[in-house]
Amino acid sequence: MTIWLNGRLMPAAEARIDPADRGFTLGDGLFETIRIKDGVPRHLPLHLDRLGAGVGLLRLPLPYGAAELAAAMAALVEATGIADGVLRLTLSRGTGARGVLPPADAEPTLLMTAAPVAHMTTPVTAVIARCTRRNEHSPLSRLKSLNYLDSILARQEAAERGADEALLLNAAGRLAESSVATLFLSIGGRLLTPPLADGALPGIRRALVLERHGAEEAPLGPDDLVRADEVLLTNSLGLRPLVTVDGRPVGAGAAGPVLARLLADADL
Structure with a gap:
């Protein structure tokens, strides 16, 4: 399984999330679930707008712009070969010392994964x-x-x-x-x-x-x-x-x- 983590594609088995990552220890982060259809993430501008609103509210750093995120998603979809499925974007604040207050110099963790999934219509x-x-x-x-x-x-x-x-x-x-x-x-x-x-x-x-x-x-x-x-x-x-x-x-x-x-x- 190929994933995208902090700027590069890699096998999932080689990926590492720091044990001190606040997304893991405190749930300090956001995610988006995006439908992939015909190899294209659907309604991407709307998803990125919602992500941006959440980033603003939580004051989370996001070091990638919309064009960079779209390019990263396209690269992940191509690498996985998933034409019909789901892409999950997970953003955490990154590592920090113990305590609730976020670090002033946070370096975020950004992970993207893709998987096949059927369009759900069942009762x-x-x-x-x-x-x-x-x-x-x-x-x-x-x-x-x-x-x-x-x-x-x-x-x-x-x-x-x-x-x-x-x-x-x-x-x-x-x-x-x-x-x-x-x-x-x-x-x-x-x-x-x-x-x-x-x-x-x-x-x-x-x-x-x-x-x-x-x-x-x-x-x-x-x-x-x-x-x-x-x-x-x-x-x-x-x-x-x-x-x-x-x-x-x-x-x-x-x-x-x-x-x-x-x-x-x-x-x-």
């Missing part, structure tokens, strides 16, 4: 997580940070309860997102998604559906799942129908026309 069963909630008051709710423990806890709970996925409520009891995807509910002809203020991550595909398919942001609660005609889960790797929540059917309990319309958009 999903879900539960509403009881073990944790999304903190809509934290600025971290808007970042793809290296700390995904809330999602891990929720996904473990879903598996224990016999479901594929977990839906996360926020502190006010409103729907925020699933452990790995944006929620869209079709209700009375309107396509709705929780607003960022309710703890939703600013997903790339979420933004495209809002822009191109007439979707709207609106506060949503668990009761809205009951009256929804369709519920969709979207992220950079797929669009999937949510067919049951807590064992009860959603809508007709199957994929519907809204999902079909979105899947027909080749540029989504």
